[in-house]
Amino acid sequence: MNPTNEQAQTCLRVCQMLSNCYRDIQLFRFNAQTGEVYIFAGEELQIIVSRNGLWRFLNEAEL
Numbered sequence: 001m002n003p004t005n006e007q008a009q010t011c012l013r014v015c016q017m018l019s020n021c022y023r024d025i026q027l028f029r030f031n032a033q034t035g036e037v038y039i040f041a042g043e044e045l046q047i048i049v050s051r052n053g054l055w056r057f058l059n060e061a062e063l
Contacts (some may be wrong), residue, residue, distance in 0.1 A: 001032045001040030011037050014047060014055055 003011070018025060020051045027040040037049040046058035
């Protein structure tokens with residue numbers, strides 16, 4: 001399974017926004033089982049990008 005075009009474009013936009021805010025991207029991972037991209041930035045930001053291109057912050061309660 002590969003990321004979708006929508007997902008890839010959203011990842012690029014999210015990473016650009018993080019970079020504009022001077023946030024280091026610590027981890028960028030595509031999970032082939034779930035089809036989601038996980039981005040860990042700075043010391044606390046966790047972002048999930050779903051296959052349809054929508055993104056959201058991951059709450060610690062969801063871990």
